[in-house]
Amino acid sequence: MARNPERRTALLDAAIDVLASEGARGLTFRAVDARAGVPAGTASNYFANRDDLLTQAGSRITARMVPAPEKVDEAMRPEPSRQLVTELMKWLVRRMDDERTGYLAMLELRLEATRRPALQAELTRAVRVQFDENVRFHQDAGLPGDEDTVLMLYLAMTGVLLEHFTLPGVLSVEQLDQIVERVVNTVVPPR
Incomplete structure (x- = not known):
């Protein structure tokens, strides 16, 4: 090689x-x-x-989607709150929009993984590791909620992004922000 x-x-x-x-x-x-x-x-x-x-390619997509540590530090300057979670989720949508090609490629890989057990095992492992890191980050940062909160945010945002990328005419950019706010207000407990 x-x-x-x-x-x-x-x-x-x-x-x-x-x-x-x-x-x-x-x-x-x-x-x-x-x-x-x-x-x-x-x-x-x-x-x-x-x-x-x-x-x-799946590993490379993941690497491209992870924000730079200095950007995370900057985003985490405000006090932990439901509003900060809202801003973080809006930032996630913007980052994925900027990495549209990578997100679409990951969707393709996920579909291909339904036919390739080795790829499915690797993607499952990678997504699980990332999810566990997100839970740790959420808890270590003192953000409101627990592991279930992070899971519900993950599932909701995955659905929002799937809709946004595959049928972009369904949700306007303005609606995306409103949906993110509703998701966070529904899922994340107030302080």
Whole structure:
């Protein structure tokens, strides 16, 4: 396997673009090479097979979606409150909107995981780890609510984002903010 980390990252980013635009069925080594603008056969030097490419693309999407620590520190300056949770959820929607390609690619991976047990196991593990980290973050930050609160926020926001990305004409941007506020006010206990 080739060991140029910058090229591997570029190939994974190209794979994410292909997943978002062509779906999992369109993800081939040839398509990744073309999207990355590299010679044919390059991707096959970096990934053992298509399953390896799918799994590593999932890891790369996750890395792209995690906010920089300094941005988190900045977002956490206000006192812990239901209002802060509202602002954090609105920030989440904006970040995912900025990472639209990655979010759509992750949806494609989730669908493909229903047919590929190894991919399903890896995505389940990664999402569970991220969820557990979110619970710890929520509790350590002193935000109102408990693990169930984080679970309900996760499920609600996943639904909002799915609707926003797959049927963008259903909810306006203004409605997104209102929905986030309603979700938080319904799910997060007042202090």
